Amino acid sequence: MGKSDHALHLISLYSVLINDRVVGPIQPHRGLRQGCPLSPYFFILCAHGLSSLILDAERRGAIHGCCVSRGGPTISHLLFADDSPLFCKAKEEECGILKQLLRDYEEASGQSINFAKSGIMFSSNLAREEQQTLSDIFGITKDIRSGKYLGLSSLIGKNKKEIFSYIKDRLWKRIHSWRGKYLSKAGREVLIKAVAQALPSYCMNVFLLPNSTTDELQRIMNSFWWGSQPDGNRGIKWLSWERLCTRKIHGGMSFRNLESFNLAMLGKQAWNLISKPMSLMAKVLKAKYFPNSSFLEASLGHNPSFIWRSLWNSKFIMNKGIRLRVGDDHNIRVWKDPWLRDPHNFYIESPLAMDIESMTVKDLINQQWDIGLLQGLFCNRDVREILNIPLHTGTEEDKCIWHHGNNGKYSVCSGYKIAQEILVVGEEHKIQEGFVQWLFQILSKAPESAVDKIAMVLWGIWRARNEKLWNRISNTAHQVVDSAMMFLSDWKGVRGIERSNETSRQPSNQSYTWEKPQAPTFKCNVDATLQNERRTTGLEMVLRDFTSSFISARTNALPGLVGIKEAEAMASKEALSWVDEDMGLQEVIFESDSKVVINAINSQSEDDSEFGILISACRVILRQLPSYKICFTRRQANKITHNLARVSCFHARPMI
Helix, strand or coil, X not given: CCCCHHXXXXXXXXXXEECCEEEEEECCCCCCCCCCXXXXXXXXXXXXXXXXXXXXXXXXXXXCCECCCCCCCCECECCECCECCECCCCCHHHHHHHHHHHHHHHHHHCCCCCCCCCEECCCCCCCHHHHHHHHHHHCCCEEHHHCEECCEEXXXXXXXXXXXXXXXXXXXXXXXXXXXXXXCHHHHHHHHHHCHHHCCHHHHCCCCCCHHHHHHHHHHHHHHHHCXXXXXXXXXXXXXXXXXXXXXXXXXXXXXXXXXXXXXXXXXXXXXHHHCCCCHHHHHHHHHXXXXXXXXXXXXXXXXXXXXXXXXXXXXXXXHHEEEECCCCCCCECCCCCCCCCCCCCCCCCCCXXXXXXXXXXXXXXXXECHHHHHHHCCXXXXXHHHCCXXXXXXXXXXXXXXXXXXXXXXXXXXXXXXXXXXXXXXXXXXXXXXXXXXXHHHHHCCHHHHHHHHHHHHHHHHHHHHHHHHCCCCCHHHHHHHHHHHHHHHHHHHCCCHHHCCCCCCCCCCCCCCCCCCCCEEEEEEEEEECCCCEEEEEEEEECCXXXXXXXXXXXXXXXXXXXXXXXXXXXXXXXXXXXXXXXCCEXXXXXXXXXXXXXXXXXXXXXXXXXXXXXXXXXXXXXXXXXEEECCHXXXXXXXXXXXXXXXXXXXXX
16 A cells, blocks of 8 residues: 555545535645544545555465354454454564554555554463563553443353443433433333333344343333332333333333344344355355355354354344245255245144155246146145246346335344244233223214214213313213214215205216327336135236227236236336337337335335335336336326226136
């Protein structure tokens, strides 16, 4: 790494965008300072220079990094902003070379290493005298064993309760500062959810806190929720914390259960191990703990590290949500891999025949699912779930996805729900028959003419309760009913829907009709429908020209029931391919009444689910044919296509 006057001259000249206009070049006369937009990039360039120096010395064999297992990657340095650990063998030669590399970096970048704030750590096998000698080479006296790195403890010992006690202390100080204030229940709820429960989140992202620590944290929050007024009244804890952590629809307050949330946070790291196998963390952990298997098949192992034990404990969440998406290579093992879309069980339930144990998904496909083969091998449940998987032709490979996420990617929220259902939420913590469900059952059985009266009387009861509680005003039952009926009559009068005028006053709905395109453009309307009785998915597309003349139409019926948005995406993809390959038209406008599909195609967000594959295929065709446009239309303007799609469900083969 050396100086370059030309490079420094280029760095000192830059331009900026103001209201989409380029302003510059700007030449700073006071150098690059903190807050300058170029400072982060310049820092990254300097850090890359230090990394190159260390990697070059490692390639020459001058220094040797740390390797945690046989066959694992060698790590010589990690760069995290201004906290950068460096690794080498405990030899005077290597320490001297590393010290010289740091000096070269200082001269080239102008950044100075603060050895007074730096720390050093040695293996326990190294003698005390040798440790002192190597420390003197760097001029470092601080031992980082007892300190923190990036806000977390550098080393985790046996007494984990004492190590994580600082979280309890921070929470106690924060809540103690609130106890001198008169807070409503709503205020306490906001403080617990936004502040108190957020304090341990950073640590939970890496470590699994001991149960004793999480219990103490929840005990402090529960005490704050139920009382602790400035007058010394501690309050009565009417419900347990487990009950408060259930959803509000089940009678709780939707507080976080810290154990479940901790496991959900660790599930995010476990998901990164699976979805990013080429990352450094995944390589290190795989080489040490599961070199010949996947994370889902890994065992805890002998004498595991605390981090690995924490990640391994979140594996049950992964098993409940990870499945394989069927791509174009179809190398999924039929009997051993989770590839079905049933949220209760991703695996095949049919008994395994000995001679077809190695069968893969590609053996079940002949352009479409081979229905005869499926019915001969699998039970009705498996056949139904297989046919519900949409097939496609593309370059997307088989991939692990998160079933409970809209885009096929793991989220802490979905992981927390799974952990809650498994660990905490039982039938004893739920309201078996909620008031809302009970009310809707009553209303569904009541005559149509009485529904509005029942609803208004219930509202009157609630209003009378509030009047009694807050204003000390009492009302008799007759007064409550009469007042409710009066409000109902007034409401109907304002809205103009009295019973006597219902026949004469009909709401005027705005009508939407199909509009012809401008010459010489064609318009193709697309739609899809699901036929539950026949368990088929119907696709339909109608092509017309700028004179509103009918050109052609195409229908297709696919076995199985895919999701409605997937069916709409399949119809759009097939329409794009049909018009391009079979019709050979250049300027075409495609219209669909699915706003979800149109928004997904026009956005640039990534989606690993089956729906995302279909959307990606549509984007590829539209990029290749810029004269094609796809837009949203109302269902009223797409009636012909919708009716044909319903008819197509009754035909086994495509019709043109």
